[in-house]
Amino acid sequence: ASDAYVRETFDGFAEDFDRQLLEDLDYRAPRLLHDLCVRTLPDAKDLDILDAGCGTGLAGIEFRPMARFLAGIDLSPEMLKLARDRGLYDELAEEEIAAGFRARPERFDLIVAADVLCYVGDLSETLAAAAVALRPGGCLAFSVEAKTGGGDGYALTGSGRYVHDPAYIRDTAHNAGLFELSGATDRLRTEYGEPVTGYLTVLRKGSGAAA
Numbered sequence: 001a002s003d004a005y006v007r008e009t010f011d012g013f014a015e016d017f018d019r020q021l022l023e024d025l026d027y028r029a030p031r032l033l034h035d036l037c038v039r040t041l042p043d044a045k046d047l048d049i050l051d052a053g054c055g056t057g058l059a060g061i062e063f064r065p066m067a068r069f070l071a072g073i074d075l076s077p078e079m080l081k082l083a084r085d086r087g088l089y090d091e092l093a094e095e096e097i098a099a100g101f102r103a104r105p106e107r108f109d110l111i112v113a114a115d116v117l118c119y120v121g122d123l124s125e126t127l128a129a130a131a132v133a134l135r136p137g138g139c140l141a142f143s144v145e146a147k148t149g150g151g152d153g154y155a156l157t158g159s160g161r162y163v164h165d166p167a168y169i170r171d172t173a174h175n176a177g178l179f180e181l182s183g184a185t186d187r188l189r190t191e192y193g194e195p196v197t198g199y200l201t202v203l204r205k206g207s208g209a210a211a
Helices: 003-024 029-040 058-066 077-085 097-102 124-133 166-175
Strands: 047-052 067-074 091-094 108-113 134-146 154-156 162-164 178-191 194-205
Touching: 029 058, 029 108, 029 134, 029 178, 029 194, 047 058, 047 097, 058 067, 058 108, 067 077, 077 091, 097 124, 108 124, 124 134, 124 166, 124 178, 134 166, 134 178, 162 166, 166 178, 166 194
Parallel strands: 047 067, 047 108, 067 091, 108 134, 134 162
Antiparallel strands: 134 194, 154 162, 178 194
């Protein structure tokens, strides 16, 4: 999706965002992503963390206890205003995520992106940029909507979001120097009365072996 489309869409959605996701859609992605990180990296604490596509800060609520420094980037200024009001972040910036990654080389121990990369089809540029922003041994954790069946590694759906195949994610991550430590399939939210199945992953820069 274009930067302008994302900015306009989420600016208009900002004021009602938390209520709709948490009350109407039973949105679970930030908590699921945090729980996967805790299981995968049980000793992780005092980390420099970047919340990519931070929105109103729902993932920040989950990850702040793990953070020494918590930054957030997002394209929507209205979302960022609400994130700032939470008082969770040490730094917030209005940026496209891949550009934000490349502007911060080897700055972070952990990057999280909850329900963000569903707006990106080909993940190769984004994952390569994330590798730039991670320190050696740092991790990228994110959720996508899960693709089922054969065919290409990702596909655009009628919702305007992409679905991604877990095997495609692992292959694309490997090409960027990122290796999967753990992955899980779970329900991200409920939409139109049906569960939306997602794939959550934790990738490490530079080594396929768990710490």
